[in-house]
Amino acid sequence: MKSSKIGRRGGKRENAGRKATWNNKDTITIRVPKIIAATVMELARKLDSGEI
Template identity: 55%
Template structure:
């Protein structure tokens, strides 16, 4: 690009790599790389990449079928007990499963979850 300023011709640089140019990366783990993935799993791959970038631990659920059944693949290992009442049993800190369910936590396996929900039904 050539710009005219008071009869002077100034050659302006264009394109190329410039310090501070462009948007800052949201990926804090270093350089990025473009990859190609099937559209059918693109959202799950992005969800996994974001979790890893945020330093979360992940648990990958695999399937024996050729077409994977995608459950939620990201599992947080942080248990926020700030809204759950704590008890003391035999000198140890304890949390009731019923209190966890009341606070919105999901209990697994289903068999235990069903027992807790049945217990909650009897309490009300």
């Protein structure tokens, strides 16, 4: 009989996943109107990099 692979994949692993691209690591999700989303992201990136 073959051994089952169920339960051997997935799950939480330390250091798994995409790394944050922000200097200030803590982030939240917000909702903004589509028309200003690009401008808000541009401003946020500048603030995060210390440009402003």
